Amino acid sequence: DADYATILVEVRDRTGLIRLNRPKALNALNTELMTEVVAAAKAFDADPGIGAIVLAGSPRAFAAGADIKEMAGKGFSEMVAEQFFGEWDSLSRLRTPTIAAVTGYALGGGCELAMLCDMIVAGESAKFGQPEINLGVIPGIGGSQRLTRAIGKAKAMDLILTGRSIGAAEADALGLVSRVVADEEAEATAFEMAAQIAAKSSIATAVAKEAVNLVFETGLAEGVRAERALFYSTFATEDQTEGMAAFVEKRDPHFTHR
Ligand code: CO8
Secondary structure (H helix, E strand, O other): OOOOOOEEEEEEOOEEEEEEOOHHHOOOEOHHHHHHHHHHHHHHHHOOOOOEEEEEOOOOEEEOOEOHHHHOOOOHHHHHHHOOOHHHHHHHHOOOOEEEEEOOEEEOHHHHHHHHOOEEEEEOOOEEEOHHHHHOOOOOOOHHHHHHHHHOHHHHHHHHHHOOEEEHHHHHHHOOOOEEEOHHHHHHHHHHHHHHHHOOOHHHHHHHHHHHHHOOOOOHHHHHHHHHHHHHHHOOOHHHHHHHHHHHOOOOOOOOOO
16 A cells, blocks of 8 residues: 555455555564554444454564564653553554464564454464563563453463463464464455455444453453343344344344444
């Protein structure tokens, strides 16, 4: 895409693709790339023609972390003044479902970026880890929180304190990823999942992910109450009427995302 320097953006049917495109730096995440990914993701999120977003890297690396060369010379005041990398978190507020297709390295900020997505599809070469400890720092894009919620304290402490990385099979066993496939299939699988999701009512998919994400912010009773309210709210949509009518009439639903 001519508008962006560090990413490539593409639309396939109702799926938006954002590809991290600094392959020589193993897609290290710098401020420019963050700004572009966030802008592209927000644009897809605002586009009623887009029902799902795939975030991908290159065969060798989804992303090998925050750009160490950009960070190396910074001091505390500068980090605070810039709110360095704070914008990444806006990806957690997208309503459109997001899928990370990961082959190769997803380290540090790369692992955190994958975890900011709703789902991760891993190719067999995927390597996940939070090696920040080796640099004298810690995860800073939600890794200590999202990794712990994803795989539990015992395993998160192991990865974050030792800095070791894990392969796709271990990530699968730990529940960090939704599916593991051959490397060559990773993007295709993410696109298939995205196409399935994008064919649903986009109101229902947004509400569904909101409901799942409530788990990380509420207690059980409150979450169940909120889920019921969200469920009731879907009965205000034309897509609910259409979806249920289609079932009763034994035909495919035609969702209009209203
Ligand atoms: N930053 C900058 N450049 C990088 C990075 C990175 N994270 N990773 C790789 N590169 C560059 C290398 O410098 C090299 O560039 P050049 O050719 O100009 O020397 C090029 O990519 C290729 O890398 P390597 O030659 O090192 O390739 P190898 O196959 O030998 O090794 C590794 C691959 C193991 C992935 C290795 O590159 C590596 O260890 N990278 C760093 C991994 C890392 O430590 N990531 C964590 C970074 S810290 C972080 O993510 C913090 C996030 C929180 C910030 C939040 C702020 C609020």
